[in-house]
Amino acid sequence: MKIKVRLFAALHELLGQREVTLEVSEGATIDDLRDRLVEEHPVVRKFVPVLVWAVNEEYVPSEHRLRDGDEVALIPPISGG
C-alpha cells in the first residue's frame, strides 16, 4: 500500500517537499515505514531518533500497524508558543 507522510518544519526544508509517498506491504508498522523512509531519503537518518510519528492526528508508538488511507505525519521536536 502507498502511504503519504506529511513533513513539517526542518524536515519539510530538508526534503524540499510537504509530503513523501512510501510503498510498504499490507500490515506494515511504523517501524517498517521508518526503514523505508531512511532507505529512500538517507538524509533523514540522523533525525530519526528524535522524530515521533502521528497517525490520523494521534501520536503512535513504533509498533503501530498502518492501514490503507491512514494520514501519517512525521513530528520533529515541537517548539510552539
Next chain:
Amino acid sequence: MFEVSSEPLNPQRLMNFVRKDESGAVALFYGVVRNNNQGRRVQYLEYDAYPGMAVKKMREVAEEVRARWPITEMGMMHRMGRVEVGEAALLVAVSSPHRREAFEACQYAVDRVKEIVPIWKKEVGEGGEMWVEGHPVSPPETAAPSP
C-alpha cells in the same frame, strides 16, 4: 475556541469568548515574539504547524485542564507563518469563578501546549535562520488496542 491562524491574533475576541457571567476572573497568557534568544538578535519568527492535529491537541490540553480545575471556559489561538517582534504568537485564556484557578490552569495549559501541540518555530536574525531546538514528544509506550 481553538485556532491556528495566519492572521494576527485578537486577544479581545478570545477573552470575550471565555468570559461568562459566572466568571470572576479571566487569565490571559499573551505570548509575544521577543527580539533575542540565547544571545542572538532575532528579527522575526516563522511558524510551521500541523493545523488539524494542533487544534486536536489544544482540545486535549483543555480536557486535561478541566479534569484538574473547575474552570468556566477556555480557549487558545496560535499564529502560523511569519510573526514580527512584538506580535502575539500564542494566546491562552481561561475563565473561572475565582482568580486562583484561572491563573493555575492558564499556566498549566501554556506548558502543555509547548509539550504536545505540533507547532514549530524558526528564528530568523543575526547569523541566519535556525529551527528552534524543541521539545521531543513522547510517543505512547504501547499501541492503543485496535477496535
